[in-house]
Amino acid sequence: MQTPAPVDYAKATSVADALAKLAEHGEEARVVAGGHSLLPMMKLRLARPDALIDINDIPELAGVRIEGDEIVVGAMTRHRDVLDSAVLAEHYPIFREAERVIADPLVRNRGTIGGSMCQADPASDLSAVGSALKGTAVVVGPGGSRTVALRGFHQGPYETVVGPGEILTELRYPIRPGAGSAYEKVERRAGDWGVATSGVYVVVSGGVVTDCGIGLAAVGADHYCSPEGEAALIGKEPTEENLAAAAAATAASCSPNADQRGPADYKSHLAHELTLRALRRAARASQGA
Amino acid sequence: MQVNVTVNGVEHAADIEPRLLLVHFIRDELQMRGTHWGCDTSNCGACTVWVDDEPVKSCTMLAVQAHGKSIATVEGLAKGGVLDPVQQGFMECHGLQCGYCTPGMMMCARALLDRNPHPSEEEIREGISGNICRCTGYKNIVAAIQWAAENPAATVSEVTA
Known part of the structure; x- marks a missing residue:
């Protein structure tokens, strides 16, 4: 039987209350959101916090809204609500396409976007989406709040810039009129982590790609993105040849590791092929096709 | 730590x-063994139960997190x-063999x-993609849920079932 080690527990009623409780319990306290990464790790003793500060009942942390030229997603927004969000579906179908292949409906009922970002699993789909879209994260601590680019949010596997005593409160994604977006993933079975994934947005204007973002998970892409692939495409016509060249540059910028999900050369091949498929669909969508 | 939860309409502390x-x-404190503890x-x-009408995996939630919430289990x-109708569908269509996954399957199917x-x-x-069955290959489970959809008012009593 897997049971977490003894742990203190406190339910926070607001962000301020959560920060106070984190301070009170010290560096070994952890925030628990949906708990679908943290609790399994606690059962296996991969994580052994002294205290859990539960932020599930803080309404201000959940929900999707538009603020100016950004879409703001609260950190406690559950996967299901990201999947069902009309706002996200309208501006960035990449979210719905990614969410459909994240875990399963039961896990999506509990797991949250903030928890997924903070877990920083190398195969995290939403981290790839966030880096593709060049979003930002709002991190709140005792000294106030700061905004961090998602392409600098992760410091390595399972490591983020969120320090002890701090909480991720929101994710922000710039709205890009005319952008098309898409997400591609190969997994071994329903609900599994990806063998490789790629998500992109593309803006085609005047017959050329004026803007794009390429994010990847599970293939050893620094900060879940490929500026090399993007540079290869910007200013070019979205022809099959140019999209393939960008996909090749993307795959070349990744350093996948061999593991039980597959050998490195297979993952590199997938990084190329999935990026190409995503670019094709996003470019077509941007051109209204 | 004190918890108060409502399970199938009955309050427990x-x-x-x-x-x-x-x-x-649910299984050890409340002695309700319908919910199975699996992987x-x-x-x-x-282990699927509903928390405030949403099906969740109860092995991945602390009981203290359910404080003040309403739980529904297969017994309800x-x-x-x-x-x-979902229960009757599983009976009509032979939707189970060993029965281990069945409570979770049925709670998920009812929610669906x-x-x-x-x-x-x-x-x-x-x-039901978050519910694993190792016996049936899912064919009869899917048929059972289809049966329940086609027969929204099942009529078999528990006593005769």
Whole structure:
């Protein structure tokens, strides 16, 4: 039987209350959101916090809204609500396409976007989406709040810039009129982590790609993105040849590791092929096709 | 730590350790063994219960997190001595063999049909994709849920079932 080690527990009623409780319990306290990464790790003793500060009942942390030229997603927004969000579906179908292949409906009922970002699993789909879209994260601590680019949010596997005593409160994604977006993933079975994934947005204007973002998970892409692939495409016509060249540059910028999900050369091949498929669909969508 | 939860409409209070998982609270504290405890890793879905009407895996939630919430378990599916159509569907279509996954399958199926009374086969398969069955290959489970969708008013009583 897997049971977490003894742990203190406190339910926070607001962000301020959560920060106070984190301070009170010290560096070994952890925030628990949906708990679908943290609790399994606690059962296996991969994580052994002294205290859990539960932020599930803080309404201000959940929900999707538009603020100016950004879409703001609260950190406690559950996967299901990201999947069902009309706002996200309208501006960035990449979210719905990614969410459909994240875990399963039961896990999506509990797991949250903030928890997924903070877990920083190398195969995290939403981290790839966030880096593709060049979003930002709002991190709140005792000294106030700061905004961090998602392409600098992760410091390595399972490591983020969120320090002890701090909480991720929101994710922000710039709205890009005319952008098309898409997400591609190969997994071994329903609900599994990806063998490789790629998500992109593309803006085609005047017959050329004026803007794009390429994010990847599970293939050893620094900060879940490929500026090399993007540079290869910007200013070019979205022809099959140019999209393939960008996909090749993307795959070349990744350093996948061999593991039980597959050998490195297979993952590199997938990084190329999935990026190409995503670019094709996003470019077509941007051109209204 | 004190928790107060409502399970299938009945209020329960208990003093528990914060680390106690909801599935063990239901099975060991409340002695309700309908909810099965399976893989323990959020994969199999045998432990599926509803928390405030949302199906969740109770092995991946602390019981203290359910404080003040309303839980529904498989024991609450039959109403007034009459089986839920999902339960009858599993009976009519031979939707189980060993029965281990069945409580989770049925809780998930009921939630699916409540939101989508006429799901396609694909929607049913997606709906139960968080529930693993190692006996049936899912064919009869899908048929059972389709049966329940086609027969929203089942009539078999628990006594005769």
